[in-house]
Every structure is written in structure tokens, then in C-alpha cells.
Amino acid sequence: MGEKKRIGILTSGGDCAGLNAVIRAVVHHAVGTYNWDVIGIREATQGLMSDPPRFIQFELDKLDNLLLMGGTILGTTNKGDPFAFPMNDGTVRDRSSDIINGYHSLGLDALIGIGGDGSLAILRRLAQQGGINLVGIPKTIDNDVGATEVSIGFDTATNIATEALDRLHFTAASHNRVMILEVMGRDAGHIALAAGIAGGADVILIPEIPYKIEKVCQKIRARQEKGKHFCLVMVSEAVRTEVGEQVSKLKQFGEDRLGGIGKYIAEQIGAKTGAETRVTVLGHIQRGGIPSPMDRLLGSAFGVAAVDLIAQGKFDQMVAWQNRQILSVPIAEAIQTYRTVDPEETLVKTARGLGICLGD
Template sequence: MGEKKRIGILTSGGDCAGLNAVIRAVVHHAMGTYGWEVVGIREATHGLMTRPPQVMEFELDKLDSLLLMGGTILGTTNKGDPFAFPMGDGTLRDRSQEIIDGYHSLGLDALIGIGGDGSLAILRRLAQQGGINLVGIPKTIDNDVGATEVSIGFDTATNIATEALDRLHFTAASHNRVMILEVMGRDAGHIALAAGIAGGADIILIPEIPYQMENVCQKIRQRQEMGKNFCLVMVSEAVRTEVGDQLTELKAAGEDRLGGIGKYLAEQIALKTGAETRVTVLGHIQRGGMPSPVDRLLGSAFGVAAVDLIAQGKYDQMVAWQNRQIVSVPIAEAINTYRSVDPEETLVKTARGLGICLGD
């Protein structure tokens, strides 16, 4: 069994399906196999800033329902860089030492951080500065963490986007419309590409492949000439306009966020082809709901593997899925490699082989 440890776990960045499956696996394996204590840290690093730190205690007999739950029972945040934290008076303050002190005040031997590349970069910097034994687990619906073939949340988001496209298919056919589905993907088009193929899209636009509007419209005209007066268009929110402008929408808090490419495409298509168009922006629906079986399996495997790394004293590592197995890679390597869609990868070739227009 080895020395008894007390470990912490937190979720950081945007939420996604499968996070609770990771938490469940970590608690089960750490407490059930090794006899350790596990402390859940609320609201990511914000929970370590408060005094006393905001934590959650776990009980082994109350974990089963976690496997089915979306979101994260620990809460999370993607705001407030602890090294330049926005204060109420408008100033920025370095609050990193408060987080480090919070970690040590809990008497923790190690910390498991679940996050994307941005969150893991911050956690690693804190760990290096404050002597925190850190193990990382990748999660992002965008699937853009380079060192792993798949991250927690991607499969569920792809399933949801595929189902949405399935549903749009019938209303598009009934009304002879061009239906545009705008999906998430901050910098990468993995969701749009995978769900577009699975859902039978006629046109898929992703940020990695520049497009020409005339090529998009030509695809729609070709279908019209074949007697198919409807069309399904899947587009990633990060796609720019034809001239390269990135579209954003101003939110109530004064923050610009990606969005609007679906509306832009609808206007251009209607103008150039005369087709009736409608736009659906899927947004945060892709993050919600119960995790898919794949995300439950992946979350469980990642959670068990992270605990084993702590038992082996292997820190500053991130668990990853490569070649159908769990491996560990240095966090520095994981966050320095970014996984966008390769224009020559298999799914791109598959789309082209199916006659799907990618706009180029």
C-alpha cells in the first residue's frame, strides 16, 4: 500500500462532460486501492485563494451517480489569471502565493489538475513556483491538446453536434432550406469536421482550411441542379470571413467572444444563390448533458492513471491517450504542442472522398 497520502483534485477552465467521471475514478482508486485521503478543491484555483480554502470531502459510498453527471461537482472557472488577478478597484495583483499557501495549508502531498492547455500552463507555473506535486489530466471539447489523441469532453460534444445536424436535416428537406450549424472550436475544427462527416453535412468549414465563398455557393447550386433543394452546412465558430476577418460578439460584460460566422455565411449564401437560409448556433449545449460512454471510459481511465502516477512519485506529468493506451508525458511538452486539424489527415481525406465541400 505504501505511505498514506492526502491528495487534492480540481477542475479548471471551461466545463465539459466527463469531468465527474474523472473525479469518481480518482476518489475510488485513491481511497479504495491505496487508502489515501482525497480533497476536492472548489472553483479551481479560486478555492485555494479563500481562507480557509473551499474544499469538498468525499465518501466512497456516494460516488456512483457521478458517472452520469455532466459539468463538474467541484465547480470551475476560466477567469482570473492568478499571476495578474483582476481586483475590484481595477488593478491587477499577483495572487499566486495565496494559491500556493492554500495548497500547503491543506496538507496535500499532490494535486491532480484537470484542464486544457491554458489551465495546465497556469497550474504548472504554480507548481514550479510553490513546490506542488502536480499531475495533469487533459480536458477540452476542442480536442486541441497536442500530446493526446483525445481529451475528455470531445466525444460528447461531437455526439451533440451530430444529433443537432441529424435533426436539422429533416426540417431543411421539408422547407428546401440551407441550414447552417455553427459549433464550438476556439482555434481548431475537430468538432465541426467529425460531426459534419457523421451527420452528413454537404459543406464543412473549419479554420485550418481557407475557403472561397464561390466554392461554397457552387456546391449549393450543384445540389439544386440535382433536384436537391436543401443543404447542410457545418461551420466552426473560429472560421473567419472570406477576407480573413474574425467575427466576435460583444457580451453584456463587455467581453468579445467568437461568434457570428453562421450569420455571415447565411447572408452571403442568400445573396449569391437566392436560397432560403437558417442558422443554428449550438453554443454551450455542446458542453452540457450526460457524458457519452466514451467520455465516461476515458475519464475513468485517466483518473486511475493519474493516481498511479502519484503512487509512483511521477510528477509534472500529464496522462494522455496514444495508440489505444494510457501514457504519461511531461506537462511542458503537452502544453507546448497544439493539435489543430491537419489538412492532410484521415478525416479531411474522408470528407473529400465523400464529396463534402470544404470550401477550398
């Protein structure tokens, strides 16, 4: 079985469904197969930054219902760059050494970091600076990590967006309305495209394909001429206005958050077609709830594979799903490419073949 190890695991960045499935798999495989200790770090790098570090030690017989739980039992954060960390007095400070010291003070032999491209980039920089044996696992509802075909959280988010569109279909038909559903997608339109096709949208707008409002209105008018006086429009939050302006709202901590493009689209459609419009912004509902079977399976497979990489001494690697199998790629390579929707990819061609208007 080899030397007993003590490994850490943390979840970083935005939460999503499937994270607890990963944690469960890591504990089952590390403890059950290798007889290692597994330490869960609370609130990502902020848990390591604390003095003493904030953590829990997992026990194999205390993982009941973890597979079904949304979010992350460890907590997470997507605020505060550890290399320029905002302090209470308004200054910023490099706290990377605090995190590195926290890792070593816990006597960890390796760290499994679950995050998107931004989180993995930060974790890799910390690992290189502080001698941390890091293995990465990709998670993002946006599904934009380049080296993997799918990331944890995407399937559940797509399912939720599809269900929302299903529900809007009937109320749209009942009132002869144009229903606009705005979904998440920081820079990529994967959720909007996949859920739009699955939910039977008439129009799908994604940031990767420039659109004209008049093209959207033509689709609505064409349906009206056929006696179909309702329409379903799926739009990614990262879509800009027709003239290229980003729609965002100023939130706390001075951060601009995407949101509001659905309202803009609704106003434009109403003004040009006379149609009655309604907007639904799905927001963080896409992140929550019980994970889909696919996210549970993917999380379980990723967790087991990450533990095996540690056992093999393969660090600075990220597990990935490619061609229906798990493999590993260098983290630097994994975060170098950013996976947006390719306008020539299969789902785009599928949408066009189904007569869905993409606005171009």
C-alpha cells in the first residue's frame, strides 16, 4: 500500500452542483483504498490563510447523503486575490506565504484543488512558489475550461435552465407573450446553447455569435404570421447590446456583475414588434439544488482519478474528460486555452438545422 499520506482538498471559486460528489469520492478512495488521511480545507485558500488553518478531517463512515448535496460542505470563496489580498484597513497585501505556511503546517503531502481556470491558475502559482504537490479538478457551470469536454456543475446548470424554459413555454403560449430567459455564462454561451436546444427555444443569443435585433424580430414576426403568437428567447448574460456594450450591474465590493441583457432584449423586441414581453433571470438558481446524475458520476470519476494521480506521484496535473474517458493534462496547458462556443461546432449547426434563430 505504500507510505501513508495526508492529503488536503479544497473547493475554490463559485459553488456548483457536484462538488460534494468529488469530496465523497476522494475520501472513499483515499481512505478506503490507500488508508490515507483526508483533510478538508474550509473556504478555500482563506482556510489555509488563517492562523491556525481552518479544516476538518474526514471520516469514511460520515459521508451520508453527500452525493446528493448541492454546494460544497467545505465552503468556498471567489473573492480576494491572495497575491494582492484586500485588508480591513483598505490596503492590499501579498498573503501567498500565509497560505503556503498553512499547507505545510498541516503536514500535507498533496493538495486537491477543485476550481475553474482562474482558481486553478492561482493555486498553481501558489504550488510553484511554495512546493505544494497540487492536483486540479475542473468545475464551472460555464463549461469553459479548455482541456476538458465537460466540467463539474455544467450538466446540472443546463438541466435547471432547460426545466425553466419548459415551464415558461406554457405560460408564454397561454398569454401570447415573448418570454426571455437570461441564464448564466460569464464569457461563454454553452448553457444558453445547450439548454436552448433542449428546451425548444425559438431564439438563442450567445456572446460568440453577433446578432441583430431585427433578425430576432423577423423570427418573431414569422411565427406570428403562422398563428404562433408566443416565442421563447434564451439569452446568455454575457451577450452585449447590439452596439457592443456590456450590460452589468455594480455590486458590493465594487465588482461589476453581468446581468440585465434580458431586459434590454425585451425592450427592443417590444418596441419593434409590439409583442408583450416578460423577462426571467435565472441567476444563482442554476448553481444550486441536487446535482444531476451526470454531475455525480463525473465528480465521482474525477475524485477517484485525482487520488490515483497522487498515488502515482503525478503533480501539477488536472484531471479531464476527453473521448469518454478520464485522463490528466498539465494544469498550465489546461488553463491556457479558454473554451468558448465555436460558431462551427455541432450544437450550433444543430440549432440552425432546427430553425432556431441565433440572431445573425
